[in-house]
Amino acid sequence: MRTTVGIVGAGPAGLLLARLLHVAGIDSVVLESRDRAYVEHRQRAGILEQGTVDVLRAAGAGERMDREGLRHDGIELRFARRRHRVDFPALTGGRSVMVYAQTEVCKDLIALQLAEGGPLLFETEALAVEDALTDRPRVRFRREGVEDVLECDYVVGCDGFWGVARKAVPAELSRVHERTYPFGWLGILADVPPSHDELVYARHERGFALLSMRSPSVSRLYLQVPQGTDAQAWDDEEIWDELARRFETDDDWRLERGPITQKSVTPMRSYVHEPMRHGRVFLAGDAAHIVPPTGAKGLNLAVGDVVTFARALTHQRETGSSELLGAYSETCLRRVWQAERFSYDMTTMLHPAPDATPFDERIQLARLERIASSRAAETDLAEGYTGFAFE
Numbered sequence: 595m596r597t598t599v600g601i602v603g604a605g606p607a608g609l610l611l612a613r614l615l616h617v618a619g620i621d622s623v624v625l626e627s628r629d630r631a632y633v634e635h636r637q638r639a640g641i642l643e644q645g646t647v648d649v650l651r652a653a654g655a656g657e658r659m660d661r662e663g664l665r666h667d668g669i670e671l672r673f674a675r676r677r678h679r680v681d682f683p684a685l686t687g688g689r690s691v692m693v694y695a696q697t698e699v700c701k702d703l704i705a706l707q708l709a710e711g712g713p714l715l716f717e718t719e720a721l722a723v724e725d726a727l728t729d730r731p732r733v734r735f736r737r738e739g740v741e742d743v744l745e746c747d748y749v750v751g752c753d754g755f756w757g758v759a760r761k762a763v764p765a766e767l768s769r770v771h772e773r774t775y776p777f778g779w780l781g782i783l784a785d786v787p788p789s790h791d792e793l794v795y796a797r798h799e800r801g802f803a804l805l806s807m808r809s810p811s812v813s814r815l816y817l818q819v820p821q822g823t824d825a826q827a828w829d830d831e832e833i834w835d836e837l838a839r840r841f842e843t844d845d846d847w848r849l850e851r852g853p854i855t856q857k858s859v860t861p862m863r864s865y866v867h868e869p870m871r872h873g874r875v876f877l878a879g880d881a882a883h884i885v886p887p888t889g890a891k892g893l894n895l896a897v898g899d900v901v902t903f904a905r906a907l908t909h910q911r912e913t914g915s916s917e918l919l920g921a922y923s924e925t926c927l928r929r930v931w932q933a934e935r936f937s938y939d940m941t942t943m944l945h946p947a948p949d950a951t952p953f954d955e956r957i958q959l960a961r962l963e964r965i966a967s968s969r970a971a972e973t974d975l976a977e978g979y980t981g982f983a984f985e
């Protein structure tokens with residue numbers, strides 16, 4: 595098999611890249627190890643930055659998002675039993691975010707690709723990406739038990755943190771920057787209308803809690819739990835009791851409870867692999883970097899990477915210049931490191947560490963107080979949350 599761009603992985607990065615290339619008239623083949631149902635139902639991110647929303651619309655993938663997504667103009671910070679709202683449009687010149695789940699973004703992009711785009715092969719596992727330094731990089735893969743090769747002009751590894759594409763960068767050229775956190779998030783989906791019309795990020799001495807949503811009738815909530823916690827060790831009433839405690843305020847706000855339909859634990863990690871390109875092999879999304887989820891940057895970073903690649907390849911085709919392709923890693927990493935910093939700041943401001951001292955607690959509260967009392971500090975949060983510009 596032969597194509598211009600071989601794409602490994604059909605998560606949000608791989609699917610959106612295939613769509614952007616199709617719109618630009620460039621052919622691609624997507625290889626995905628899982629089946630379609632698995633990819634469409636994997637519960638993950640829920641918040642799209644303004645820039646991501648704009649890109650999906652421009653790619654012709656925004657119709658259902660615009661009908662069913664929920665535009666959010668702010669978030670609430672909750673600490674010391676108080677509430678503080680951050681007003682995004684007022685602080686950023688009109689920017690906002692959209693609540694629209696990753697599952698739905700993937701469903702929309704898969705439907706478009708199957709109807710209009712090039713091959714999207716599910717249950718097809720990439721085994722290795724080879725010959726990165728030649729002008730014919732290739733992906734070895736296995737489909738229905740048979741090994742085969744996809745020959746490409748370029749390969750983009752969109753195969754997530756556990757994928758194989760990153761191994762195409764020789765170890766002696768790779769630099770890995772990593773931090774793990776001594777806690778994770780226990781996430782639940784519940785059939786109950788959200789108890790607040792915007793997201794609530796709560797810092798409490800017992801741990802962080804987040805109230806989010808998937809629709810007007812489905813809530814998504816998270817609890818900070820110790821690293822290594824088994825989600826099944828928490829029964830439903832325990833989860834609701836703990837959430838209620840951490841969200842408690844001095845006014846009459848109440849957390850509504852309902853049947854929990856799903857629960858799982860996500861570990862927290864910061865990770866950056868440099869460089870993001872080796873020859874004609876490019877890494878995008880979680881294949882190159884991970885952020886802790888506080889602030890919802892993971893999916894949006896993946897979008898920024900593939901937009902950068904699609905623009906660079908289009909530029910090369912139109913002008914003959916490979917300059918933007920050559921600058922891919924540096925261009926992406928500038929935005930990646932800003933998102934790493936933002937996610938790290940949000941995580942360390944809102945999660946008490948297991949070994950936190952009273953000093954650490956006061957510093958966290960002082961950081962929150964600063965945001966609540968200084969327009970400059972609040973603007974910094976609003977700019978980061980609504981997203982750093984694509985270059």
Ligand code: FAD
Pocket residue numbers: 602603604605606607608625626627628633637638639640641696718719720721752753754755756757758860878879880881887889890891892893894896
């Ligand atoms: P992925 O979505 O991981 O997609 C990679 C794809 O490649 C997968 O479909 C995988 O099956 C496929 N693949 C892997 N190996 C191979 C192979 N060898 N051959 C072929 N295909 C392969 N972000 C937030 O903002 N908020 C959240 O609440 C949040 N929760 C998360 C929870 C979990 C458990 C995880 C893992 C991530 C979460 N994230 C969250 C991060 C966000 O979901 C990711 O940043 C986003 O999915 C990145 O998209 P991607 O396309 O780069 O990678």
Ligand code: DHB
Pocket residue numbers: 638639640641793804806807814887888889890891
């Ligand atoms: C969600 C996840 C996040 O990490 C976040 O900061 C906000 C919302 C969510 O899954 O809805």
